[in-house]
Amino acid sequence: MNKYRTHTCGELNQSHKGDKIILSGWINKKRDHGNLLFIDLRDNYGLTQCVIDKDNVIFKEIEKLPLETVIKIEGKVIERTKETVNKKIETGQIEISIENFESLGSTKELPMPVFSDQEYAEEIRLKYRFLDLRRKKIHQNIILRSKVISFIRSEMQKFGFLEFQTPILTSSSPEGARDFLVPSRLNPGKFYALPQAPQQFKQLIMVSGFDKYFQIAPCFRDEDARADRSPGEFYQLDIEMSFVEQEDIFNIVEKLFINLFKNFSDKKILHEKFPKISYEDAMLKYGSDKPDLRNPLIISDITKIFYREDIKFEIFKKLVKSGSVVRCLVTKNTKDKPRSFFDGIDKWAKEQGSSGLAYFTLEKNDTISGKGPVGKFFSEDSILEIMKQTKAEIGDTILLSCGKQHDVEKILSQTRAKLANELNLIDDNCFSFCWVVDYPIFEIDEVSNKIIFSHNPFSMPQGDINNIDLSKPLNLKAYQYDIVCNGIELSSGAIRNHIPELMYKLFEIAGYSKNNVDENFSGMINALSYGAPPHGGIAPGLDRIVMLLADEKNIREVTMFPMNQNAQDLMMNAPSNVSDQQLKELNLAIRKKS
């Protein structure tokens, strides 16, 4: 209790009847009857209706206050009559009879209303974020975020993890995303980089013997934004453990996630033991390494069928002979969908940059046949074979894509999501987690045609580490894994490669010489040479976890002060120009645009 309030706006009820109280908060809403005025007073904790009539000398004054003025109200708690109780708010059993008030903070005309469930343009919301954050939904989202972080901290500590901070100013690394750079005043011409993740530090923490580490870690990547990706910065629950195998990490993370999601959401968790899907399987069955398992549609490879004589689909057959694959999706019982539906899907697929989708619906009269634009190319026998391989039944529709494997995977993955959406196949009231495992260490870069690391260069190859066959690098799998929930990639992690000699060999395959590695990863490689424990970890994205729990589609809805798509903070005017003096101290010159 102080001079501003005896209670909050969310706590008064009949038990306070007759009490003299003081509340402070914002004027959320006024209902002015001329001789009787209702004010809904709002603070972080709730709403309380306050009432005053014209007999009070301050009536005229308080009547004039605009919405969102901050006021202090002194008054008495009155029990409402039965007819006037408001069941929609916590304090609806009572109201405050206003005896006196004081304006604590006046307001200019509002650029956006606070009391409204309407959607507003992003620009105005970000510029006046402090107003936007007063609004109920986003206010609750931010509170949820805080509670989620507290919960995670307490769980991790219970599991025996220690929380450490790692440097924000560190060195640039050649692998991965574009770095944010910070010029060094004391070392002219040199730059720090903000960490893309505390990857090397967390491994160094293990080498230092701390055994189990976690951190709610800020990560900085200078890449373009998406709805589920903030520009600039985001947070990870960074975890690393010593003397562990992949399965140990899985156990900890599954426990944490099940507790977390059960605690903060009523949605059903489909598999409490997260299914494990190999990268290869995921790419085949879902066309993506972040499959939404709520979606029942599965992709099948039917390339081989196109070698049959009794299929006359010459375009596909020709492509298959030159190395293309044919894969398909099956929609159940869609025989009554109008032709325009599937033509629309085909048209959409072409707009996504693919060569389109062929389709036919399985029909049975005297014989089984394919109905639709390309159905006539398939004999009854060939259709039976397709039905066998895809488990399709009469009345189902087969949608086919033919092309390079990578392109087919991509378009069928998108089609899978689109069809599920349009056919309403996804139960939005559940969470479906899975592990994607067995990632390849290397892949071929499409542009340069060279072998590059497909994910993390620090991951441990699978197999006997004393005797790994490096002759076919593209076949090498890593102890590398992702958690996916409802089609959203929540995190990736790995058992790390803690053996310098092996690391040099892998880097060599990706085109880095020993000197090169020594230079770029000196901190890591040096540390690993002085008795490093086997270790591994993972780093779930915190913002995306909160997004799922808050049931939001956009990451800015769970971020307090986000930047816009062009990485600008409209409220603080960042980034901004700096003085010549500052530039001079940093030995920097701005190059004029040509």
Added chain:
RNA sequence: GGGGGUGUAGCUCAGUUGGUUAGAGCACGUGCCUGUCACGCACGGGGCCGAGGGUUCGAGUCCCUUCACUCCCGCCA
């Protein structure tokens, strides 16, 4: 870097085939109203129709250019 969508009052939006004075709700101002909780009623102020150029007798509306925001692709080990 590329593609899509949007841009009209402080906010959310409508605006017909190109037609004379650009509308509504909320907010704001004035007045009326003693039980509302999205209070109600009346009146009022408020607009470079994102910007620039063009077509036309005439452009919020059609064309071109450009800017801003947003979604997607590229990118994000």
